[in-house]
Amino acid sequence: MNQAEPLYELLRSSPAVLEAQGSQSARDGFDLRLAIRAKGMPELARLFKEHGCFLEFITAVDHGESLELIYVFSAWLRPFRVMARCPASLMEPSPSLVEVLAAADWQEREVFDMFGLEFAGHPDLKRILLPEDADFHPLRKDFKPGARHGGDWFEGETA
Amino acid sequence: MLRKTLTDDTFYLNMGPQHPSTHGVLRLLLRLDGERIVECEPVLGYSHRGHEHMAQTKSYLRFMPNPSRMDYLAGLMYNHAYCLALERACGVEAPRRAQYIRLICAELNRIASHLLWFGAYLLDLGGFTPFLYAFDDREDILAILGEVTGSRLTYSYCRFGGVARDLTPAFPQMTRAFIAKLRARLADYDTLVSKNIIFINRTKGIGPISREQARDYALSGPNLRACGIGHDLRRVEPCSVYPDLDFQTVTTNQDAGIGDCYDRYLVRMGEMAQSLDIVEQALELIPEGPIRAKGVPQEPAPPPGDYQFSYESARGLLSIYLVSDGSRVPVRMKWRTPSFSNLSILPLLLPGTLVADTVAILGSLDLVIPEIDR
Numbered sequence: 001m002n003q004a005e006p007l008y009e010l011l012r013s014s015p016a017v018l019e020a021q022g023s024q025s026a027r028d029g030f031d032l033r034l035a036i037r038a039k040g041m042p043e044l045a046r047l048f049k050e051h052g053c054f055l056e057f058i059t060a061v062d063h064g065e066s067l068e069l070i071y072v073f074s075a076w077l078r079p080f081r082v083m084a085r086c087p088a089s090l091m092e093p094s095p096s097l098v099e100v101l102a103a104a105d106w107q108e109r110e111v112f113d114m115f116g117l118e119f120a121g122h123p124d125l126k127r128i129l130l131p132e133d134a135d136f137h138p139l140r141k142d143f144k145p146g147a148r149h150g151g152d153w154f155e156g157e158t159a
Numbered sequence: 160m161l162r163k164t165l166t167d168d169t170f171y172l173n174m175g176p177q178h179p180s181t182h183g184v185l186r187l188l189l190r191l192d193g194e195r196i197v198e199c200e201p202v203l204g205y206s207h208r209g210h211e212h213m214a215q216t217k218s219y220l221r222f223m224p225n226p227s228r229m230d231y232l233a234g235l236m237y238n239h240a241y242c243l244a245l246e247r248a249c250g251v252e253a254p255r256r257a258q259y260i261r262l263i264c265a266e267l268n269r270i271a272s273h274l275l276w277f278g279a280y281l282l283d284l285g286g287f288t289p290f291l292y293a294f295d296d297r298e299d300i301l302a303i304l305g306e307v308t309g310s311r312l313t314y315s316y317c318r319f320g321g322v323a324r325d326l327t328p329a330f331p332q333m334t335r336a337f338i339a340k341l342r343a344r345l346a347d348y349d350t351l352v353s354k355n356i357i358f359i360n361r362t363k364g365i366g367p368i369s370r371e372q373a374r375d376y377a378l379s380g381p382n383l384r385a386c387g388i389g390h391d392l393r394r395v396e397p398c399s400v401y402p403d404l405d406f407q408t409v410t411t412n413q414d415a416g417i418g419d420c421y422d423r424y425l426v427r428m429g430e431m432a433q434s435l436d437i438v439e440q441a442l443e444l445i446p447e448g449p450i451r452a453k454g455v456p457q458e459p460a461p462p463p464g465d466y467q468f469s470y471e472s473a474r475g476l477l478s479i480y481l482v483s484d485g486s487r488v489p490v491r492m493k494w495r496t497p498s499f500s501n502l503s504i505l506p507l508l509l510p511g512t513l514v515a516d517t518v519a520i521l522g523s524l525d526l527v528i529p530e531i532d533r
Contacts, residue, residue: 074476
């Protein structure tokens with residue numbers, strides 16, 4: 001874990017960041033974890049971009065009662081991996097990062113496709129992997145495969 | 160975003176989803192002005208199987224055969240990455256011998272993947288002979304991997320905490336013979352293809368990608384290294400026993416910082432030679448000992464929390480993001496596959512080029528569609 005990274009101090013003191021946490025163990029893979037407000041994400045993305053980082057991926061996690069967006073940034077030629085998380089809502093779109101980073105385009109489309117989360121300011125937010133006419137978002141916990149064909153033919157394993 | 164109504168002389172052309180150069184099922188919607196491309200929109204999802212959904216409805220162990228089905232040309236690397244991600248999350252370490260065996264097999268798989276790309280790319284560009292040579296070489300690798308893993312394409316050879324079985328007595332000798340053979344063949348390919356004037360004319364200066372563009376679109380793997388950035392996770396964030404091995408990161412164009420199709424070709428050919436060195440060294444260094452860790456839980460269940468693991472696959476940066484609630488079924492498993500990001504740069508590269516160059520550019524990115532669609 002690289003603690004001497006100058007960007008870490010900038011991130012810790014950024015107004016968009018609510019809480020910053022260093023790596024908890026060698027097992028989790030992140031050097032820094034940030035809790036942020038969704039509104040602050042474009043500003044943070046600009047900071048990452050200015051310091052030569054790239055957007056590794058965007059994804060979401062459905063915790064059942066709440067949804068969460070995960071942004072992971074990485075950099076070339078040095079061990080560097082920062083994740084930023086913010087609460088997300090199906091009612092309120094999160095700001096899109098497409099204007100800042102082109103990689104966000106398809107990543108946001110995938111999150112929209114799989115979770116139904118929308119991004120305000122995305123130039124062409126539509127499904128990317130599922131057919132255009134799909135009426136479900138498969139990675140949400142309330143999605144039941146097979147239910148639309150009239151049965152619980154596949155329930156999956158539970159813990 | 161394509162305009163739906165056309166008022167000028169342009170027209171739409173569908174390339175794929177069954178076009179042979181799309182290697183699988185990718186559809187490119189091209190807007191053309193004569194022979195020139197004005198706009199391009201890739202349409203994905205024809206081989207979407209819902210691997211991430213499958214992951215969150217079954218236990219970690221039962222998901223084991225899935226990763227190698229995502230990128231079927233580098234299946235062992237996906238299998239390897241999945242095991243490493245799980246082991247790190249659970250705090251388990253495989254014995255040294257098992258780590259070496261996995262690494263040898265993964266590097267052989269990388270060579271097989273690059274060889275298939277080499278043959279298929281030349282075939283796309285109209286050269287039939289290299290395809291036959293490449294498949295001849297690749298067949299040797301499949302025989303070697305078949306000898307130790309028992310399968311040819313979709314491997315589930317790595318286990319949580321080790322590998323399924325030990326190397327066979329024939330394995331080291333088969334591999335050494337293959338290394339000698341491929342080294343001679345790589346020299347042939349260099350004279351036959353790298354210096355072939357038709358090939359050079361079709362690829363040099365075609366599809367240039369600058370460093371800034373590569374960063375903006377999060378390009379990785381050989382496509383990135385062709386822009387002169389020696390970013391290789393085997394060196395930057397070495398996992399397993401990579402730190403023990405001596406090899407070079409292959410790059411081209413450190414000065415110009417712009418990589419074209421020819422550079423991407425050179426990087427992959429260079430990587431095959433480096434992988435041969437890695438395999439040769441690993442065969443010397445491999446220790447005796449057990450192949451499975453002792454005291455490993457039968458059902459992996461990482462402690463509550465989230466975990467991230469990155470791996471340099473044949474096509475670039477593969478990331479696995481796991482969210483666990485402490486049970487044997489993950490809450491979420493995200494697979495960040497390299498080809499997904501590598502393809503996303505295509506709408507930037509194609510406008511202004513000729514339709515014939517589409518095949519050269521698309522092929523040079525080394526896409527595996529089922530890996531994009533998951």
